[in-house]
Amino acid sequence: xxxxxxxxxxxxxxxxxxxxxxxxxxxxxxxxxxxxxxxxxxxxxxxxxxxxxxxxxxxxxxxxxxxxxxxxxxxxxxxxxxxxxxxxxxxxxxxxxxxxxxxxxxxxxxxxxxxxxxxxxxxxxxxxxxxxxxxxxxxxxxxxxxxxxxxxxxxxxxxxxxxxxxxxxxxxxxxxxxxxxxxxxxxxxxxxxxxxxxxxxxxxxxxxxxxxxxxxxxxxxxxxxxxxxxxxxxxxxxxxxxxxxxxxxxxxxxxxxxxxxxxxxxxxxxxxxxxxxxxxxxxxxxxxxxxxxxxxxxxxxxxxxxxxxxxxxxxxxxxxxxxxxxxxxxxxxxxxxxxxxxxxxxxxxxxxxxxxxxxxxxxxxxxxxxxxxxxxxxxxxxxxxxxxxxxxxxxxxxxxxxxxxxxxxxxxxxxxxxxxxxxxxxxxxxxxxxxxxxxxxxxxxxxxxxxxxxxxxxxxxxxxxxxxxxxxxxxxxxxxxxxxxxxxxxxxxxxxxxxxxxxxxxxxx
Numbered sequence: 001x002x003x004x005x006x007x008x009x010x011x012x013x014x015x016x017x018x019x020x021x022x023x024x025x026x027x028x029x030x031x032x033x034x035x036x037x038x039x040x041x042x043x044x045x046x047x048x049x050x051x052x053x054x055x056x057x058x059x060x061x062x063x064x065x066x067x068x069x070x071x072x073x074x075x076x077x078x079x080x081x082x083x084x085x086x087x088x089x090x091x092x093x094x095x096x097x098x099x100x101x102x103x104x105x106x107x108x109x110x111x112x113x114x115x116x117x118x119x120x121x122x123x124x125x126x127x128x129x130x131x132x133x134x135x136x137x138x139x140x141x142x143x144x145x146x147x148x149x150x151x152x153x154x155x156x157x158x159x160x161x162x163x164x165x166x167x168x169x170x171x172x173x174x175x176x177x178x179x180x181x182x183x184x185x186x187x188x189x190x191x192x193x194x195x196x197x198x199x200x201x202x203x204x205x206x207x208x209x210x211x212x213x214x215x216x217x218x219x220x221x222x223x224x225x226x227x228x229x230x231x232x233x234x235x236x237x238x239x240x241x242x243x244x245x246x247x248x249x250x251x252x253x254x255x256x257x258x259x260x261x262x263x264x265x266x267x268x269x270x271x272x273x274x275x276x277x278x279x280x281x282x283x284x285x286x287x288x289x290x291x292x293x294x295x296x297x298x299x300x301x302x303x304x305x306x307x308x309x310x311x312x313x314x315x316x317x318x319x320x321x322x323x324x325x326x327x328x329x330x331x332x333x334x335x336x337x338x339x340x341x342x343x344x345x346x347x348x349x350x351x352x353x354x355x356x357x358x359x360x361x362x363x364x365x366x367x368x369x370x371x372x373x374x375x376x377x378x379x380x381x382x383x384x385x386x387x388x389x390x391x392x393x394x395x396x397x398x399x400x401x402x403x404x405x406x407x408x409x410x411x412x413x414x415x416x417x418x419x420x421x422x423x424x425x426x427x428x429x430x431x432x433x434x435x436x437x438x439x440x441x442x443x444x445x446x447x448x449x450x451x452x453x454x455x456x457x458x459x460x461x462x463x464x465x466x467x468x469x470x471x472x473x474x475x476x477x478x479x480x481x482x483x484x485x486x487x488x489x490x491x492x493x494x495x496x497x498x499x500x501x502x503x504x505x506x507x508x509x
Contacts, residue, residue: 013039014032014035014040017040017041017063018041018044018063021065027050027051027052028046028047028050028051028056029051030044030045030046030047030061031044031045032044033045033060033139033140034135034138034139036064040064041063041064042062042063042064042067043060043064043135043138043139044060044061044063045059045060045061046058046059046060046061048103048106048107048115048116049107049108049111049116053111053113053114054113054114055113055114055115055117056116057117057118058122058132059099059102059103059136060132060135060136060138060141061131061132061135062132062135067134067153067155068131070153071131071134071153072131074130074152074153075130079130079149079152080127080128080130081127083127083130083148084126084127084145086148087144087148088144091144092126092127092144092145093125094142095119095120095133095136095141095142095143095144095145096118096123096124096125097119098141098142099119099120099136099141099143100117100124103116104116120132120133120143120145130145130149133145133149134146134149134150137150138155162180162181162230162467162468163178163179163180163226163228164179164180164228164229164232164468165177165178165223165226165228165230165231166231166232166233166234166460166463166464166467167216167219167231167232167233167234167256167258167260168233168234168235168236168459168460169194169212169216169233169234169235169236169239169252170194170235170236170237170238170294170296171194171195171198171236171237171238171294171295171296171322172193172194172195172294172295172296172320172429172432173189173191173192173295173374174189174190174192174194174211174215174219175188175189175190175460176188176219176222176223177460177461177464178222178223178226178228179461179464180468181465181468184226186222186226187391188219188222190211190215191429192208192211192215193208193211193322194208194209194211194212194238194239194248194295195208195237195238195295195296195320195322195323196208196322198238198241198242198296198323199296199322199323199326199327200327202241202242203242203243204238204239204242204245204248209247209248209251209252212252213251213252213255214255216233216252216255216256216260217255219256220255223256230467230468230470231258232258232261232463232467233252233253233258233259233261234261234262234263234268234459234463235248235249235252235262235263236263236265236268236294236296237265237294237295237297237318237320238295238296238322239262240262240264240265240296240297241296241318245262249261264316265315266314266315266316268292268297268299268316268459269290269292269299269311269314269315269316270301270310270462271462271463271466272290272292272299272373272458272459272462273288273290273301273311273314273462274310274465274466275372275458275462275463275464275465276288276290276292276372276455276457276458276461276462277303277305277370278305278457280305280370280453283453284305284367284368284370284453286366286367286368287302287303287304287305287366287367287368288302288303288305288367288368288370289301289302289364289367289368289370290302290370290371291369291370291371291372291376291440291443291452292372292373292458292459293320293321293371293373293374293375293436293439294320294373295320295321295322295323295374295432296318296320296323297316297317297318297319297320298317298319298320298439299314299315299316300313300314300316300317300353300357300360301313301314301315302314302360302363302364302367312359313357313360313363315353315357315360317353318349319346319349319439320435321374321375321432321433321435321436322435323435324346324435324438324439325431325432325434325435326435328341328342328435328438329434329435329438332415332416333413333414333415333416333419333434334412334434339412339438342435342438342439343438343441343445346439346442347442347445347446350443350446364447364449368453369443369444369451369452369453370453370454370455371399371440371452371453371454371455372454372455372457372458372459373458374433375433375436375437375440376399376452376454377391377394377454378424378425378426378433379399379403379404379407379408379433379437379440380394380399380424381394381423381425382407382411382423382424383399383403383404383406383407383424384397384424385424386423387423389424389426391456394454394456395454395455395456395457396455398452398453398454399451399452399453400450400451401441401444401445401449401451401452404437404440404441404444404452405441407437408434408437408438408440408441410422411425411433411434411437412437416430419433419434440452
């Protein structure tokens with residue numbers, strides 16, 4: 001099976017396979033864009049310039065030896081002339097134009113030397129090379145000659161990995177996840193402080209909006225590099241609370257190139273549950289209570305962690321690390337009475353939760369507490385002394401109540417200038433981590449919970465899973481034919497495909 005994959009780091013095995021085909025190391029940067037399901041490269045996407053600055057006209061290159069040999073056999077039987085006669089001339093010219101435009105857009109703006117020219121196969125008209133047309137079509141290009149070659153050889157369209165991208169514009173952090181559910185998992189996050197000052201002033205500050213917009217512009221480039229099949233972006237507590245939230249959503253959407261939608265608290269809790277409980281059926285037989293302490297709100301979700309399950313009860317409370325810091329912790333370090341007030345008010349919110357959501361409270365007695373988001377992961381990292389931070393170490397870590405209380409006491413009694421030096425604590429989280437700790441210890445004290453299972457998977461992963469489920473297994477409909485050798489094909493010695501590649505003076509070298 002052929003797989004059209006998002007552009008990613010080329011593996012050493014793939015680089016070696018390309019070098020073996022060419023007989024020398026490649027002399028320009030490339031990505032593997034179509035591969036066999038075991039990773040062997042089929043099509044690579046070349047840089048428009050070689051390492052020495054010479055132009056490279058062929059954007060997409062067929063590097064699978066067997067497929068290249070079969071295309072050479074087709075060319076040997078007059079395939080170039082037959083393809084040109086079979087396809088619409090205007091459609092072919094348009095394909096050349098699209099190919100050239102895509103390649104030329106990648107030439108650096110400050111490049112002053114020779115530039116690549118021509119379309120598919122280096123020509124601006126007609127058909128020159130069936131290998132190049134097939135490579136372009138397999139990579140997703142709209143190419144009638146590529147379709148003709150595939151039909152003649154019985155080549156199926158490649159399946160595309162269901163790569164999805166999810167962005168979360170949170171009260172304290174702006175995060176990105178790109179995931180295909182099959183090995184590719186890229187995460188980015190930046191503390192942008194969107195919700196700073198919202199609890200007291202009621203509005204999102206222009207500088208905070210600017211920080212988020214800047215992060216989203218960078219995330220847009222990362223997303224574009226990975227060609228996801230679906231994208232969803234959400235904003236949470238701070239954008240919900242602020243009267244200028246709609247203005248923020250508009251600016252954020254413009255920066256990201258995708259509509260950023262406002263997510264209500266209950267949906268936030270449900271998605272967090274879906275992400276956090278994936279794979280936890282054996283670890284939480286009595287159910288899971290997912291605790292998501294964010295910057296502006298804290299979500300609770302209770303239910304069974306079996307695959308595909310939805311939570312039985314969800315709730316969102318207006319308490320978070322940023323909100324609690326600004327509301328209660330004015331001193332540096334916080335005074336004991338400030339800490340006491342923060343914890344006491346958090347417990348009053350939990351009293352309200354018990355009255356309004358009794359099912360959640362009943363679940364506490366049997367369910368396993370699962371903590372997600374920055375407060376839980378940071379407290380775990382500080383308890384370990386984890387430096388540098390490693391999500392693989394944190395995911396699945398069991399944080400005891402005694403350890404949580406110990407980290408809380410340490411951080412709460414330090415001045416900010418000293419607190420930032422704790423191993424495991426990112427300096428940008430230091431100003432609000434004590435506020436988050438107040439909520440965490442309040443929850444564990446209120447319900448006498450002995451331990452919390454910490455997870456790195458949360459809202460982002462829940463949304464990503466939903467996006468993947470909503471897509472068909474194959475983005476491109478298969479041609480319906482098996483890959484078979486053409487009947488009556490002449491025998492071509494192994495290496496013919498490589499010789500064909502070397503025939504182009506601008507080939508990858």
